[in-house]
Amino acid sequence: MTRIKCCGMTRVDDAVLAARLGVDAIGLVFTARSRRQVGLAQARDIVESLPPFVATVALFMDDEASLVERVLEQVRPSLLQFHGEETDPWCAQFGHPFLKALAMGEGAAGLSRRHDYPHAVGLLLDGHARGEAGGSGKAFDWSLLPPVREKPLIVAGGLGPGNVAEAVRMARPWAVDVASGVESAPGIKDPARLEAFVRAVRAVDAE
Numbered sequence: 001m002t003r004i005k006c007c008g009m010t011r012v013d014d015a016v017l018a019a020r021l022g023v024d025a026i027g028l029v030f031t032a033r034s035r036r037q038v039g040l041a042q043a044r045d046i047v048e049s050l051p052p053f054v055a056t057v058a059l060f061m062d063d064e065a066s067l068v069e070r071v072l073e074q075v076r077p078s079l080l081q082f083h084g085e086e087t088d089p090w091c092a093q094f095g096h097p098f099l100k101a102l103a104m105g106e107g108a109a110g111l112s113r114r115h116d117y118p119h120a121v122g123l124l125l126d127g128h129a130r131g132e133a134g135g136s137g138k139a140f141d142w143s144l145l146p147p148v149r150e151k152p153l154i155v156a157g158g159l160g161p162g163n164v165a166e167a168v169r170m171a172r173p174w175a176v177d178v179a180s181g182v183e184s185a186p187g188i189k190d191p192a193r194l195e196a197f198v199r200a201v202r203a204v205d206a207e
C-alpha cells in the first residue's frame with residue numbers, strides 16, 4: 001500500500017479531515033521560507049487533534065538547530081524532514097528519525113546525492129531545483145526512480161488528484177507527498193481535492 005503524506009497543514013480542521021480520509025502522515029512547515037509556516041502553538045494544536053497512528057513530520061530548510069530543538073521539545077513530531085543543503089551529520093545530530101529531501105530539478109543529479117545520507121530513514125524526492133524552496137508544485141521525471149531501493153523513497157512535487165495515479169504506477173514509491181495540489185490557497189487544504197487525491201492513490205493500490 002502506498003503511504004500518503006499531506007504537507008503544509010496550518011489548520012486543525014484540515015488535519016482532522018486528512019486523518020479521517022486515511023492520510024498516513026501530515027507535514028508541518030517551520031521554515032520561514034514557506035508560505036505554509038506554522039508557529040509552535042499552532043503546530044501543537046494540530047498534533048494534539050490527531051488520532052493515534054497518524055504520523056507528524058516537522059519540515060525545515062537550512063534553519064537553525066535551535067529551532068529544530070524547540071520543535072522537538074514542544075511539538076514532539078514523529079519525524080523530521082530537511083529540505084535544504086543540510087548534511088547527514090547535521091540532520092543526525094538531533095538523534096531523531098529524519099527524511100532528507102533531494103531536489104530533483106536537475107533530474108538524475110539529484111538522485112545521485114541519495115548516498116550522502118546514510119542516517120536518513122527515507123528520502124523524499126521533490127521536483128524543485130537545488131536551492132529553491134519546495135511546495136512549488138513542480139513535478140519531476142518519475143521514471144528516474146531506481147528499481148533497487150536502499151531506503152524508502154517518497155515522491156513529491158507537483159502531485160495532485162489528476163496525476164498521482166500515474167506517478168504511483170510509474171514509480172511504485174513507498175509514499176507520495178502533496179502540498180499545493182490539494183489546496184485552495186497556500187496552507188488551506190481543499191476537502192474535495194484531498195479526498196480525490198486519497199481515492200486516486202487507493203484505486204491504484206487496488207489494481
Ligand SMILES: O=C(O)c1ccccc1N[C@@H]1O[C@H](COP(=O)(O)O)[C@@H](O)[C@H]1O
Binds near residue numbers: 034158180
Ligand atoms: O510546502 C512548503 O511550503 C515547503 C517549503 C519549503 C520546503 C518544502 C516545502 N514543502 C515540501 O515540498 C513538497 C512538494 O510540494 P508540492 O506538492 O509540489 O506543492 C511538499 O510535499 C513538502 O514536503
